[in-house]
Structures are given as structure tokens and as C-alpha cells.
């Protein structure tokens with residue numbers, strides 16, 4: 001699919017079929033994730049694949065926004081591994097995780113797999129439920145699966161600001 005068409009057609013899916021995403025498809029998504037660029041190529045990301053029923057049940061205690069998806073990925077970073085800007089101490093790791101998440105989201109859509117990026121989760125509950133060590137910081141949860149036939153974009157999907165409002169040339 002043409003990339004612009006892919007980006008245009010993608011929307012946050014919040015209604016999923018029960019059908020499982022196959023091991024081969026998960027492997028392909030992880031390969032796509034693995035190709036994401038990161039600051040100084042330090043690759044601080046750690047990806048937790050949540051696909052067993054018991055793990056999916058635990059996930060439901062960590063967020064209301066699970067949408068009964070048959071698959072989820074939690075993208076975290078290792079606090080000791082990302083790149084730090086020396087001028088002000090800004091760190092690239094959360095940005096790196098966002099790029100990884102976006103790669104998976106768009107790669108999945110190209111495979112017919114829908115997803116919703118979820119930030120509204122309880123990080124402490126997530127830590128406890130999935131034994132996330134203190135050196136890892138969870139950034140993004142992607143809940144994923146095949147969209148239900150009645151799945152439609154949320155009305156907010158259409159609320160796109162005019163390009164002129166978000167783009168400036170040469171100076172703000």
C-alpha cells in the first residue's frame with residue numbers, strides 16, 4: 001500500500017475479533033519493531049508481548065483500555081541505556097519507544113491488524129502484574145488484533161487541525 005494511503009486509512013481500533021494473531025505475524029511485527037531508529041542507535045527499548053490468556057487477564061487489571069484485544073505489546077525502555085543530550089539532560093529513550101510503537105502500529109495496519117496506543121494504564125499495577133524490573137520504564141501499550149466487522153473510527157479521528165496551525169516555516 002502507498003504509505004500516504006496507509007497512514008490515512010489507519011485509525012485506533014477499539015473493537016477486536018477473538019481471532020488470534022499468529023506466531024508468524026507476531027514475529028513479523030517484532031522484526032518491524034527491531035528496524036526502528038533510536039538515538040545513537042542505543043536501542044534502549046524492551047518489548048513485552050502479552051498473548052497468553054492468563055497474561056491478557058492480568059492486563060485487564062492494569063487498564064480499562066484493553067478493549068478485549070487478543071494481543072498486546074508493552075514498549076518499555078531501560079533507564080540506563082538511552083542517549084542523553086549533554087546540554088540539558090533530555091533523554092531519547094521515551095522518543096525511541098514512541099518510534100518503535102509507531103513502527104509496530106503502522107506495520108500491523110499494513111497486515112490488516114488494528115491497534116490502539118494506550119497510555120492510560122496504571123504503571124504500578126503493570127509493574128506488579130508483569131514483574132517489570134525497576135530499571136525498565138513502560139511507555140506505551142499497544143492493544144492489537146483483527147478489527148471487528150463493525151469497528152469504526154472514533155469521531156475524534158476526523159478532528160485534524162489545519163496543517164497551517166501545526167507547521168511553521170523558518171521561524172515560529
Ligand SMILES: Cc1cc2nc3c(=O)[nH]c(=O)nc-3n(C[C@H](O)[C@H](O)[C@H](O)COP(=O)(O)O)c2cc1C
Pocket residue numbers: 010011012013065116117118119120121153154156157
Ligand atoms: C500517546 C498516545 C496515547 C494514547 N492513549 C490512549 C488511551 O489511553 N486510550 C485510548 O483509548 N486511546 C489512546 N490513544 C489513541 C488516541 O486517542 C487516538 O490516536 C487519537 O484520538 C486519534 O485517533 P486515531 O488514532 O483513530 O486517528 C493514544 C494515542 C497516543 C498517540
